[in-house]
Amino acid sequence: MRIILLMIICLILTAAPLLVVQAEESDVSSKPSMSGQAEADAGKSLFEGRCQTCHQLPEPSMLRPNQWKFILAIMQQRMQQAGVPQLTEGESEMILQYIVGQSG
Numbered sequence: 001m002r003i004i005l006l007m008i009i010c011l012i013l014t015a016a017p018l019l020v021v022q023a024e025e026s027d028v029s030s031k032p033s034m035s036g037q038a039e040a041d042a043g044k045s046l047f048e049g050r051c052q053t054c055h056q057l058p059e060p061s062m063l064r065p066n067q068w069k070f071i072l073a074i075m076q077q078r079m080q081q082a083g084v085p086q087l088t089e090g091e092s093e094m095i096l097q098y099i100v101g102q103s104g
């Protein structure tokens, strides 16, 4: 677990300059199309439905919000590599909001 986290941190550091551009494009506040509660529920089911295909469901409190943002971008690449459908920008945003809401 420690080693994997270290690997992730290295990945994040190398990938950060590339990912910042993508992260900034998906502005959290830009699309409040659903009510807060509906969005939180959708985020929960997306998280539970999409984030334990390849490993156990991660614990929201294990990372800070901006770290989750990077992890989600890396997971998009993992999904692409594995041939699993990637998250849309909206789905990814709902998952992020749900995780951050849970992380206390």
Ligand code: HEC
Residues within 6 Å of the ligand: 004, 005, 008, 047, 050, 051, 052, 053, 054, 055, 058, 071, 072, 074, 075, 078, 079, 080, 082, 084, 095
């Ligand atoms: C296509 C497979 C796949 C899916 C789907 C996937 N992951 Fe991952 N995930 C991985 C792999 C592989 C790793 C191991 C580290 C690496 O190579 O990036 C990983 C590692 C992680 C880690 C690092 C800590 C740990 O438990 O090892 C977190 C956090 C994480 N994933 C979160 C998520 C979240 C959140 C989602 C849903 C949006 C998700 N993953 C969906 C493949 C996946």
